[in-house]
Amino acid sequence: MxxxxxxxxxxxxxxxxxxxxxxxxxxxxxxxxxxxxxxxxxxxxxxxxxxxxxxxxxxxxxxxxxxxxxxxxxxxxxxxxxxxxxxxxxxxxxxxxxxxxxxxxxxxxxxxxxxxxxxxxxxxxxxxxxxxxxxxxxxxxxxxxxxxxxxxxxxxxxxxxxxxxxxxxTIRTKVFLIGALIPLLIDSMLVQYYWTRTGYFTTETFVVWLMLELLAIGGSLIFMRSFGQSLAPLQTVLNHTEDLSTMDFSLLQSKSTDELGVISGSYQRLLDMQRYSNMELSKSKAEFEAVFNSISDGVIYSDIERKIILVNPAITEMFGYSAQELKGKVTAKLYADTKDHEDREKLRFRSDAEDSQTLYEMQYRRKDQSCFFGKTYETKVTDSNRNVIGLLEIIRDITQKKQTEETLHRFQQRLGLHFMQTPLGVIEWDLDFNVVDWNPAIEKIFGYSKQAAIGRHASFIIPNAAKEHVNSLWNDLIKNTGGFHSTNENLTKSGVIIHCRWHNTPLVDGTGKVIGVTSLVEDITETLKVEEELKEHQEKLEELVEDRTAKLKTVNKELEAFSYSVSHDLRAPLRAIDGFSLALLEDYGEKLDDEGRDYLHRVRNGAGRMALLIDDLLQLSRISRGRLMRGQVNISKIARDIINNLNEQEPGRKVQFDIATGMRTNGDQHLLVILMDNLLTNAWKYTRKRSSAKVTVGKIVRAGKTIFYVEDNGAGFDMQYAGKLFGAFQRLHSDEEFEGTGIGLATVQRIVHRHGGAVWAEAEVDHGATFYFSLESAMAFTGNTSQVTDKVGKITTN
Amino acid sequence: MEEKIILLIEDSTDDEALTLRALKKNNILNEVIVVRDGVEALDYLFGTGQYDGRDTSKQPELILLDLKLPKIDGLEVLKRLRADERTALQPVVVLTTSSEEQDMLSSYELGANSYIRKPVDFKQFIEAVGHMGLYWLVLNQGPPRVNK
Known part of the structure; x- marks a missing residue:
């Protein structure tokens, strides 16, 4: 208002x-x-x-x-x-x-x-x-x-x-007012009227009027009470307006026979019904929720516009959206391809009743944009007038199933391919040992075509001699207790006995029961023959090796004896030559002229050089014999010791040595001392004519391998003769220039080779020489000077 | 005091001459008995063969032994000599051309007291013999003569 x-x-x-x-x-x-x-x-x-x-x-x-x-x-x-x-x-x-x-x-x-x-x-x-x-x-x-x-x-x-x-x-007040006041009004009017007309008013008149009034009030009260009784059931409702749901409806039972009584009775029944239906409703709601929430398939209920009204937890799990995110959204959001959704929309308008339930497979899209296949069961929900009021979609994620199907399909294809293409023969047997399947390879092995073989008992390819063996195998196989591998003789269609290797596998069903056997067959007749031949050859070879080894041992022994003799027998005459030359000089020196004495000196020098040569040769031969005693070797220390020795022998020389510290390698200590002695003595010797001689010993690492080097600034040599450098008795300098036997570097090379390593050099006439060696195997850069130059640039000495 | 005898076991006459010269050069004037091979050496030491009847209680003060000998080689001589109580304790110096480690090792194993390699340079040889003589004949106290 x-x-x-x-x-x-x-x-x-x-x-x-x-x-x-x-x-x-x-x-x-x-x-x-x-x-x-x-x-x-x-x-x-x-x-x-x-x-x-x-x-x-x-x-x-x-x-x-x-x-x-x-x-x-x-x-x-x-x-x-x-x-x-x-x-x-x-x-x-x-x-x-x-x-x-x-x-x-x-x-x-x-x-x-x-x-x-x-x-x-x-x-x-x-x-x-x-x-x-x-x-x-x-x-x-x-x-x-x-x-x-x-x-x-x-x-x-x-x-x-x-x-x-x-x-x-209250109604009761109204009833009372009407019941009491209306008679009072009528009575008072009557009194006034009577009075006016008659002019008569006595105490009696007044008392009667008062009595009537009291009766009216009394009647009104009774009337009001009766009215109150009719109203009583409704009155209790007033007292329970706060919690009508818990009210005891028996209080509403009618206490009167009038309209109010009927109304309150009806009201009571109405409330009872409502409460019952409420209870039923909440019960069925709880039941519905329990079912809806526990369904492992996703369930979506949407209105006819396909706007989502309700989804179950399986949907939120399936799609990654929360229920809140989906509510009110069109289901197109969940489709991998919105065109699919449009197609479904078109179908929706075909409102024939038969189409109210459909089953289809659809690709869906999750919140993280990944897709999956869902088998969907769609139902139109209709009201009592058969009007569609919503759509119920039940979705099951069948990606796994689809993948399994695909894998299975691929697997079958592959298996089929193997069966047809494998060089191994494949036979499938039933439980009675009859052929069920027979692949092309086995056709080749036994000569029977597939048609000829299928259905036949195995005995057609088993020679009599092997029957007992094969039967016992078969008995184990169908019990799945053994017989999985076997090599035995078989019979081909042309009656030839061949040797076959069998790999048998019992086929079992889901319960573990054997339902057949698959055999892979390899014809090894040829292989066996070859193996036999190979064995023969091997035996012969072993004999040969033994023979050669024995011969080699003999030669080695002879060689040892030879070098032993050399060490003794070649030196003895030298000693005589030197000794008697000296005796001659001492005892008869004054009887000779200067020239004569000079000749004798030359004789002695010759003997001395020869002795050196013999010693070096002996050392060289000794290096090749004996065992290599590998261990940790400190190259730096060896170098320092040798240098100290050199300095002691020729204290007059001034050579600047630069030796890297902590150079270690794995090798034979004794041999490496000889190696370093040769290289350093060479460096010492060939820098003799330098006013500021300098020798560097260091290491570089290349391709994970350690390379040691000895570098000097001495006489050097012409690289075109580098190939001769490591040969025995090969010299690049005359004796007058630099004395030597030409065996030192041959010894170095032999020591390095005995370690399985490599040695090479780089030099320039008058600009010094650098000798590299590595004791680690297979150095690809041996003799490659360009690579060596590259390395020199990276040399570090500390 | 009896004269100290040196036994030189050496097959090469050249080496014999050189050794004697080296001893002389060092003023070692002891009597030197020279034998030519292992058999003769053992005969001398044990008073057998051509030396039958030699007084074996009198043994050389120093034995200079070459390893490469005819008939019985030096190492065998050394072995037998060490096996006999009369000569077991006599100083034996191996004087040889060989510089083979194996020879050196065997010599010491069999009880050699010294091992000297004969250098080709005679001057060095004289020096080496000088040192040897000084040590074994002058400084060294030989074993006590038990059976004398």
């Missing part, structure tokens, strides 16, 4: 309440002849009465709107203000209304009497006062009661939407 309309109507009612009584009151006074018209005019023209009436008018126009401010405010703000204030204002209204109205009526009697006494010759008797009071009572009932109900109804209308938990004016 509009607040302005409400206010207007309310004020109209209030003004009527305060303006009707004077009109009706004076009307009755004239009608009953209590006052004459002259007297009434006199009263009304006097200031007392109009002031009284107008004064009330002003008061109520100010007072009631103020009291009802909460109500008008509430209407203006459309229920936003506190409703408890509104309710308390309405609750207080009847008090104020009746209080003020009855006060107005009572005082009105006094004001009229006062005006009459003061301004007219009218004499007031107690009877007249009583008549005035009766008029006031009648007027109060006639005006006050209907308008009060009108106002209450106005409130009722205005308060739509306001929760009223307790009645403001």
């Amino acid at each position: 509009e607040p302005a309309g409400f206010k207007r109507r309310f004020l109209l009612f209030i003004l009527l309440t305060w303006n009707l009584p004077p009109l009706i009151g004076f009307g009755f006074i004239m009608l009953f002849g209590v006052l004459t018209t002259q007297q009434i005019i006199e009263i009304l023209t006097m200031p007392v009465e109009p002031i009284y009436i107008l004064g009330w008018q002003v008061f109520i126009i100010w007072f009631f709107p103020k009291k009802l401010r909460p109500l008008t405010d509430w209407l203006k703000t459309r229920g936003a203000t506190d409703s408890s204030l509104v309710l308390s204002a309405i609750r207080q209204f009847p008090l104020w209304y009746w209080g003020l109205f009855l006060l107005y009526q009572s005082l009105a009697v006094i004001s009229v009497v006062a005006a009459a006494v003061l301004h007219t010759d009218f004499v007031i008797t107690p009877l007249i006062l009583f008549r005035f009071a009766l008029v006031a009572l009648i007027v109060s009932i006639i005006v006050g009661l209907p308008i009060f109900f009108l106002i209450m109804d106005l409130f009722g209308k205005a308060m739509g939407g306001l929760v009223v938990k307790r009645p403001i004016v």
